Amino acid sequence: MSRKVVLDDILDLQRYEEQRADYRRRIFEVKRIRRVHLGPYLTFLFENADTVRYQVQEMVRSERMVRDDQIAFEIQTYNELIGDEGQVGCSLLIEIDDRALRAELLVAWRDLPEHLYLALEDGTRVRPRIDERQRDEERLSAVQFLIFDTGDRPPVAVGCDHPQYTHEQALSDEERAAVEADLRA
Numbered sequence: 050m051s052r053k054v055v056l057d058d059i060l061d062l063q064r065y066e067e068q069r070a071d072y073r074r075r076i077f078e079v080k081r082i083r084r085v086h087l088g089p090y091l092t093f094l095f096e097n098a099d100t101v102r103y104q105v106q107e108m109v110r111s112e113r114m115v116r117d118d119q120i121a122f123e124i125q126t127y128n129e130l131i132g133d134e135g136q137v138g139c140s141l142l143i144e145i146d147d148r149a150l151r152a153e154l155l156v157a158w159r160d161l162p163e164h165l166y167l168a169l170e171d172g173t174r175v176r177p178r179i180d181e182r183q184r185d186e187e188r189l190s191a192v193q194f195l196i197f198d199t200g201d202r203p204p205v206a207v208g209c210d211h212p213q214y215t216h217e218q219a220l221s222d223e224e225r226a227a228v229e230a231d232l233r234a
Contacts, residue, residue, distance in 0.1 A: 088216035167204035
């Protein structure tokens with residue numbers, strides 16, 4: 050399980066502004082090795098305490114938050130992306146530039162999350178726990194928050210077996226090492 054973010058991890062607005070440029074450079078590298086493209090339209094971003102802390106810092110900055118209770122609420126919300134012991138959390142981005150095609154596919158792919166999986170070394174396919182707030186009766190949101198219970202076993206691939214979108218992508222050694230380190234944190 051990746052460590053969760055706590056209030057003491059969050060810098061105040063002034064300190065964050067002073068460090069933001071360096072912090073952003075570092076976090077983009079953290080995200081780079083946790084971003085896995087699956088076919089032309091799906092991107093898995095494996096989340097950890099660093100990626101969540103960055104999201105909270107940016108929310109604090111954009112909303113000009115100074116009260117601990119406001120910041121604690123953001124931390125609680127974003128910590129849901131990490132998962133608990135033995136789990137891998139990720140954001141799934143459905144990236145379709147064509148607005149009309151995107152609208153069509155978000156309806157046609159309403160059941161897409163049930164067709165996503167992480168493949169483990171022994172060939173087991175682990176399906177995600179889905180955040181139902183990310184879809185309604187008709188369509189899917191273009192951003193999905195997924196938790197995979199891998200039992201502390203790192204994935205070797207991401208995949209989708211939806212009839213309209215069948216792809217599997219092996220994780221690189223660097224990606225596997227990053228996710229495994231997050232599971233061990």
